[in-house]
Amino acid sequence: xxxxxxxxxxxxxxxxxxxxxxMGMPAPATKEGxxxxxxxxxxxxxxxxxxxxxxxxxxxxxxxxxxxxxxGIPEQTKxxxxxxxxxxxxxxxxxxxxxxFTWRDQTALTALTDKPTHTVGVVxxxxxxxxxxxxxxAYEIGTPGQRPTLYxxxxxxxxFELTSPDVIHSFWVPAFYQKMxxxxxxxxxFELTPNKFGSYVGKCTELCGADHSRMLFNVQVVSRADYExxxxxxxxxxxxxxxxxxxxxxxxxxxx
Ligand SMILES: [Cu+2]
Numbered sequence: 001x002x003x004x005x006x007x008x009x010x011x012x013x014x015x016x017x018x019x020x021x022x023m024g025m026p027a028p029a030t031k032e033g034x035x036x037x038x039x040x041x042x043x044x045x046x047x048x049x050x051x052x053x054x055x056x057x058x059x060x061x062x063x064x065x066x067x068x069x070x071x072g073i074p075e076q077t078k079x080x081x082x083x084x085x086x087x088x089x090x091x092x093x094x095x096x097x098x099x100x101f102t103w104r105d106q107t108a109l110t111a112l113t114d115k116p117t118h119t120v121g122v123v124x125x126x127x128x129x130x131x132x133x134x135x136x137x138a139y140e141i142g143t144p145g146q147r148p149t150l151y152x153x154x155x156x157x158x159x160f161e162l163t164s165p166d167v168i169h170s171f172w173v174p175a176f177y178q179k180m181x182x183x184x185x186x187x188x189x190f191e192l193t194p195n196k197f198g199s200y201v202g203k204c205t206e207l208c209g210a211d212h213s214r215m216l217f218n219v220q221v222v223s224r225a226d227y228e229x230x231x232x233x234x235x236x237x238x239x240x241x242x243x244x245x246x247x248x249x250x251x252x253x254x255x256x
Pocket of ligand 1: 169170204205206207208209212213215
């Protein structure tokens with residue numbers, strides 16, 4: 001039954017094997033993405049397997065031990081030692097397996113290299129984002145009404161330094177998988193390496209106030225030459241230096 005449901009979900013949605021295994025996540029667009037993808041896929045497969053086993057046993061018991069004739073209270077049993085040991089150990093093993101793989105992958109993903117190719121200072125503020133290209137000394141800033149676009153050169157490791165002048169935000173590009181909170185008074189950092197050309201969308205994933213849902217931004221993964229041309233266009237437009245904090249805007253997008 002479960003197999004049939006799985007197969008029909010697979011066929012009816014018309015998606016490829018990889019799409020199906022990702023369960024709604026986009027295809028990873030970074031070198032590190034497949035680490036999270038496999039953690040996610042294997043976790044839900046394991047969860048479904050355990051779920052199927054538990055449901056299967058329950059349904060078996062419903063039918064096998066149902067009341068067949070009215071013969072009073074069934075035999076009462078208690079303190080089945082092997083069973084008690086089994087249901088203490090089984091969840092422990094499950095949690096340990098999940099914890100070990102999560103620890104292994106998280107350690108790899110949060111490791112910082114000695115020399116990232118370049119560094120982008122990301123400022124999440126109410127209600128948009130500033131991208132400071134720290135090596136080049138240029139910046140891009142958005143408003144709730146006008147999304148900023150972050151440019152990244154392909155196959156180059158970028159370090160994001162996340163800061164906030166006001167409240168907690170969270171920086172996420174779904175196709176990059178990795179996500180990190182942007183916390184006032186702290187500088188959170190992580191690195192990734194985009195490895196697919198294209199346009200992506202990013203968003204704030206920490207409910208931060210009235211215009212949280214408008215904290216959207218775009219990402220362009222481009223060639224080194226296009227990246228440099230874009231940085232030059234920022235410099236030509238006078239967007240030079242570092243904006244330590246974003247401009248605070250009201251709900252209408254007016255700078256205060
Ligand atoms: Cu937000």
